[in-house]
Structure formats: C-alpha cells, structure tokens
Amino acid sequence: MGNFLHVILHFFSEMFSWIVSGPLPLIITLCILAVFSILYFLARFLPYRKYPKNSKAILPGEILRAIKNFFVSLLILIVLYVLVALGTTIESYILKVTRLQELQTVYKNISQDYVLADVTVTDIISNPKGPVLAVKMEYYPYGDRKNSIATESFKIEGTSLYIDCMQYNFKYSLIETGANKNLAVPYRVFSNTIPASNGINLTPYAKDGIPYIFERTESNVWGIEPQVYRERIAELMHIMNDPLKSKKEGILRSSTGSALHFVAQKNKTYRIYVSQTGGLTLAQKADWM
C-alpha cells in the first residue's frame, strides 16, 4: 500500500513539476481544461440543436455552466497540487525521521560499553622476592553495572597486574543493528614478573559452564523469553568455542587475547569494559559507581 501511494504521489509530483516548469506547459494545461469544458458544453448543448427555440433559451446558461466548470476544474487542480505537495513533504519527513531513528539506534549500539569485571588490589604484601598482590575480581553480567554476581580472589607476585581476556569482536553491521554484542571472557592473570604461562587461571563461569556475562538478572532480563534466551546463549557459545570458523563465515571480525594491565595501587579498583566499536578498555572505578 505504501509503495502504491508513493508511486501515485511521485506521478502527480512529476506532473505538477512539469506544469509549473514554464509558461508553455501552464498554457497547455489551461487549454486542456478549456477543451474539457467545451466538450462538456457540447455534450449538453448539441442534443438541443434539433429544437432551435429551446437551444436559444438554454445557451446562455450552458455557456455560464461551461465557464464555471472550467474554473472549478482549475480549482480542483490547485487543491490537488497543494495535496500532492503536502504528501511529498510528509513523505520526506517520514523518510528523514526514519533515517534519524536508524542512526540513533546505530549510535546507541556502537557507543555502548559493557562492564566485564572490577579488579581491586586489596593488599600489597612485602616479600623478600618482591611484592605480592592480593587481588579481588568481581564479575558482572552484561547490562548490569551495579551488581556483580561472582567474586574471585588470588595472590600473585609482581607490581603490575595483567588481566588476560579472550575478546570476540563481531562485524560492525551486526553490532549496529543490535543483532550481536562484542564479547570478552577473562581467563587468566599474570604479572610484570610472572609470565603468562605461569599465571593463575580464572573461573569466570557459572556452575553450568556459561560465562557470567550471560547471567540474567532482574536488571538485564529485557523481556526475553527464557527459552529464546537459552537458544541465543547456545548460539553465542558455539561462536565463542569455534572462533576460527566464525571468522571464516564473516560473523566475527576479530578474536584475540587482550591482557589489560596497570600498576597496582592498594584499594584502587579498575573496571574492564568491552567496547562495542571493538577491543577492551580499562578505567579507574569512581567511588560513586
């Protein structure tokens, strides 16, 4: 229906554009209207030519009627012109508003950062071999910036802490439409003096083996049916478990390890974010967060 209206609108818009494009088309249009008025006059008057007395009586009235018809049809044409102009203007507004809404959705989706985890150095213990960092990690489900759902603590030698994560960055088109979100899972920690292969493995998974980022809480349920959500998680786990295949299929843009690190300071909390434009970022967590 929308397409049909668009075609009609476009046809009349082109027609009126032609009419007002110059004096000649305008004159032609007026002549066409005049011809129709004359034809109408003839259609009404000619049957009376067999009766000369009657035809003389009705002639002035019919002439007036023909002139009136000409002006009425001209008025109808003007009204139609206004309606078509209104229609094309409204159509243009609808297109612009639709485009604006699309852009707002894209901007909202790609400017989003999701909290992955908070990392706090709770203590820096002196040691003859070098300082030992006591660390607490808090995991968050996607969409929840306030309530962590699991905590893990450990100790490691060093002065800088490295939080190693696997990151999965989807194609821009999937992020823009909201079909997917870039994902990450922290999996080990090491330090400036402890190489990654000797690091500590993390457990960012719930008992069912699903990463904490996929946990559903009151604040991130979003009205999705549980069954639909489970299917969606299964699909994402499949992508995460076979990233090479997902890259070949063009679903993932990149998947690499990313070890965010910072110089340890006691009781300072750092927050790891998953950026929807790609990659991971780190920022000190403000007290009010």
Add this chain to the structure above:
Amino acid sequence: MPKGKIIVVALIITISLLAIFFVKNGFISNFLDKKIVMYEKNIDELKKEYYPMHFAITEKKQNINGQTISGRFVFFTANNERIGEPHSFKIMGNELFFDFVVVPITANLKMVFPYSIFSDIIAPDNGIFIAPLYTQNGYPSIFEKQQNENINKEISVLYAEICAKKNIKNAYGNAVHDTTKLGSFIIGQEYRILVHPSGGIEIVPVE
C-alpha cells in the same frame, strides 16, 4: 451560522494552516537534516580505525628449550605511510604479545603507544622494548603533528616519559596476543594492529 459560511471559514482556516505548514517546513526540514548530519558524523568518529603497526611471523622453530618465534614489524603513520625499515625480532614462546600504553586524552579519545613485545614464557619486564623505535626528533611519528605547537610539545613530553619507562598518570596497558583457541599467528601472514579512538585494540590479518 449558515452552512455556506461554515464551509468558507473552514476553508480559510485550512488554507491558513497549510500556509503556516509550508512556511515552517523549511525550519523542520533543516532541523532534521542537521540532526542526521550530526549523528552520521558521530558514528563515523566512533568507527575510525588506525593501524600504527604491522607485523608478520617469519618462522616458528622448536628446539630443546622450547619454541622460538621470529618475525618482523614495521610502524605506520596516521596517513598509512610506512615509517622507516622493518625491524626484526626473535623471542622464545608459543603466544606472542604486543604491548601498548594507552593514555586517555578525553572521555572518548585515547592515544595508544606501541611499547614492547613479550611472550607467554617471557615475562613483560623481560620483553623487547620497542617504544623508542618510532621517534622522529623526539616526536612519536605514528601520530600526526597538530597545528598547535604546544600540543605537539606535550605529546613529545608524554612520549619521552613512556620511552623512559615512567608511570603515566591514568594510563594503562593492553597487550594483545594470539592464543591456540582463538587462532595462532600464521607464518607468512601479514597482520596489523587495529586501534580505535576509544582505546580498544585488535589484531586483524591484512587481506
């Protein structure tokens, strides 16, 4: 009120409203156009990408001590022009880490400085220090020089501190690397480091 007069009054009101509509149309249309342009520009800014570094693995060799990874890397300017000649490296390990210092400039903009190369068996402190390799008279040549000389001086000072291995306030590090699960670097394949203005870093193969 006679019917005829009602029709005339309704017609006058309708025509007046239409006239106002067409007069205001310009303002509404301009407002929508400006909003569209603003969002398009903001989206383009968010999706900007920079490639300050390319690398390739040339050899992975097993020996009694473990695996040695050999490769080459080269730096690029913001205009995608190569900076100098490629540099070679060789390091023990199975996973290769490219470490960067990320310095927040504004809420949405961070500067990313290549810093070092290490591996899964070489601790970061013992890695290969690469920060001084892209200097041009004290300025980090991977960044475009600004028109404001004071800003250029600040960037040079920041870069000097990074090369001196000093701690930078509010800065953090990000070491991107390959893993067995996500895919090890393929010998002979050229990769580039993709940096986003937000500070996010990825590694993508050069097609």
